[in-house]
Amino acid sequence: MGDSEKTCGSGPGGKSTPSARTRILDAAERIFAEQGVDAASLRRITREAEANIAGVHYYFGSKNGLVLEVYRRLIRPVNKKRLSLLDQARASAGEDPIPLPELVKIFFIPPLLICYQEHCARPHLPRLIGRMFSDAPDLIRKMIDEEFSKMKTRFLEELGMSLGRRPKEELIWKLHFMVGILVNTMLATEFPPLSLLDHHPAEKPAQSLRQILAFALAGIQQDPESLDLSMDDFESYRVDEAVFGEAE
Amino acid sequence: MGDSEKTCGSGPGGKSTPSARTRILDAAERIFAEQGVDAASLRRITREAEANIAGVHYYFGSKNGLVLEVYRRLIRPVNKKRLSLLDQARASAGEDPIPLPELVKIFFIPPLLICYQEHCARPHLPRLIGRMFSDAPDLIRKMIDEEFSKMKTRFLEELGMSLGRRPKEELIWKLHFMVGILVNTMLATEFPPLSLLDHHPAEKPAQSLRQILAFALAGIQQDPESLDLSMDDFESYRVDEAVFGEAE
DNA sequence: GAATAAATCAAACGATCGCTTGAAACGATC
DNA sequence: GATCGTTTCAAGCGATCGTTTGATTTATTC
16 A cells, blocks of 8 residues: 555566556546546546456545545645745745745746646646546545645745735735636647647747746736726626527 | 527516526526536436426437537627627727726626626526536537637737737737636635635625736736746756656 | 417436446465 | 465446437417
């Protein structure tokens, strides 16, 4: 159980066949990304993993257990990396706040690098991460919240220091917007919203990262109170409810 | 077919019972939001709609047909409103570009007002809209692209004018980030990412809108080239692939 | 009020789902 | 090489899914 991997070694030093447990996780990860968790059947997963369907319940207890493990294996290394980068930055900043650009880079770059690296071993990852936030049942959603809570807290602390005294509510909103940008960008590495683009983001990772970081950094630095908005003419933006009932 | 609604009127002027077709759409919309499209069964939908299960195929041909119609009914009025607001703004701007704040308001406020209005007739809407981008099979995704294409094109045109000569690629990225912010915000009106907030966004719609608009406006105005980023030290942000295989 | 079309219904079809079972194959230990 | 715990296997369980059918009810038209 404590072992990270069991191999049925064919040759020493050469590539070895992963254990059935790992093969199931790999196949599940890929197929969940393709079809969504609900639509993915254990039969297809185990068939493509070249494993028996009973193995799923032997190793993970249930399909939900498998889903939990797939997500955990996906999230943990990324947040571990981000937390370690935060620690580094905090150490080298001493008593000062971490520079905002560095904070933004720590948030965005680790997950995006996984998606953008040239010969990504798991090209389906962005899609799966994007799915995480919407097609997961409540049980999985609770686990995801737990996995992110530490990173969320640490990041809000540092963001508060770097921005100077701003209302906590504002910090939460800004972290929230960053999550939205990140998730949608990962979803779009495979998908139409960016189809207008004449190249895949992964082909120009530096330019893509620049776009994201610049946008987020500007948004974070902006003081919402400075915005001159007439907030009383909402009515003209309201969608007529009567239209809703109609098909045409 | 051309009729928008058929009512089995009980009393003139009073509330009338919607047709079975409409009742199915209403129930499907709500249950799709609750459980996701895949997990929602036609049996539950028709039970709660007080209709017969065969009605789904009579009216919509298949479950996929029902899903398509639910999404269409949801998206159309919003984009119609946004397009009409764009027309208004273009008319009153004459030869000048539309002011950026106005452009951002047109994009965000119509969909968010639906979610934030006090006694929303359909409190599940944000959740459904958020789901749209991830749990939809390819068929539905194609329809969504079609429904949004006109709005997307018009908005990119106006954004290009308002921002002055910027690369088209930059405009696409910025629209893309706005979509991410919007979708995640709608998803979060019911969901954990904002659970740190001590109030529901709908309780303070003006403040919430201010946060969103300010962030997006700043991000849009920012020139990505002005950002001083050292783009060669990616390695320190890379997540160690070796960690991935491990469970603990 | 008979005839025609539209809408609704109960019942069942075949397929697939997550999950369980009990035995066979495997690997380590003495 | 016998023993014991771990892993893999084929087969099947009950449940639920989307869909179809054919008859019945309701509404419309002459």
